[in-house]
Amino acid sequence: MSEGFSITVNGKRVRVAEGTSVAAAMMMANEPCRLSAQGEARGALCGMGICMECGATVNGVAHQRTCQLICTPEMAVATG
């Protein structure tokens, strides 16, 4: 595995290893993936792209299933 690279999660710079899923990076940054209809913080639940709880905004695109998405250098991720 390479040295990794950094991405931002809600503006925080986070270093991740190559191959890290965006949902895993968000958890390690202690940031929720999304806010629910009533504003509760939610994080990944199923880990396999089914529950949609890990939906976040990635590089400006909303509702991305972050557990199915692999981090790329300088990716900007925000709680969706």
Added chain:
Amino acid sequence: MSTSFDVVVVGAGPGGMAAAAVAAEAGRRVCVLDGNAAPGGQIWRGSRAETARKYPHGREFLNWRARFEHGGCALWQGWQVIDRPAPGFLRVECDGEGRDIGFGKLILATGARERFLPFPGWTLPGVMGAGGLQALVKGGLDPQGKRVVLAGSGPLLLAVAAGLQSVGARIVGIYEQAPLSRLAGFGLTLLGQLGKLAEGARYRLKTRHAAYRTNSWVVQAEGRDRVEQVTVTDGHKQSKLDCDWLACGFHLVPNLELPRLLGCRTVGGYVEVDRLQQSSVPEVACVGELTGIGGLEKALVEGQIAGWAAVGREADARALTPKRQRLQRFALRMDRAFALRPELRTLAKAETVVCRCEDVAQSALEGCACWREARLHTRCGMGACQGRVCGAAAEFLFGWESSGARPPVFPAAVSTLAAEADTPKSVRR
């Protein structure tokens, strides 16, 4: 642009890979559609050549992947099936691009998901499925030093606990809701299968320092911004456990959305198939967890059967019938062993969210007579997951059965949904 294949397989887990490899080796044009980032399904998620060789089921993965690649299967990775625009066609999407794909034979190997049940605090970040946490760790989540409670039901709990422990997590305890008597009655078959699921019997040894309690279940999770403490009970006494993560899944349920959309008949929560894995819909076969939760070996055997059947080699398919029957009996026994106890129906309080997508509380559902009414009156099951989480919960909590699937079976771009069917009359067979 439409494309057609002799055989289209949905799902690149063990069942789908086996089906595709067999059909391709027989000379058919085969395409495999898979929504994940890499082939292997959930059980082989994150398998890499350099590490997989060390484990029996890792070697199995490499073997099937080699056959699959050698056979020249087209692998459409990252494509989700959305709809069936016309008989003999599926509409699929990847990154907002929609296409129609034609098939002569269709083999569905869409696998299973965990059943989640609502309890106070289950929506807190840090509460995940057991398989969910395993997948996240395979996706780079650092488990070093994390205190993990596992709760729920099924062989996955033990397998996940052992896996987590081997990569540095601290297993606080494993809480299996099924009574020991039922697991013991299940006996050596289960332990033998667990051995396979869990990369060998050493799994039990590895977790020997952590409590494995049967007849025990989670009551609530608490924490400020994320889970910090979990309450478990054995029905008499409650204990509070400090933890960083709660991994909680109540066995598995099949991903029936696509077979239901296509009209495949289901019985007892699984797709009804004949000995050649043929469903009630002509040209549609179903394999693996769709026909009974039985794990890796069952999926491989059924996949091969469906692959042989799709190319007209019925004798080869039938040679696997005895194995298939043994594995199907095993699946039935596993369902009985891990049947959910009625106390789990009382965990959710009035204010506990049942539908996480739409934040629908338990109290809103209590007056509803059926799933349809709940959907119409409360929006339960109408959110982004389309009832994939709360549907299985509501089925257990209220006895409501989901009444089939409607397109799109997965969230899709409007342009994909609105496109004219691109389905030429002549489909290559």
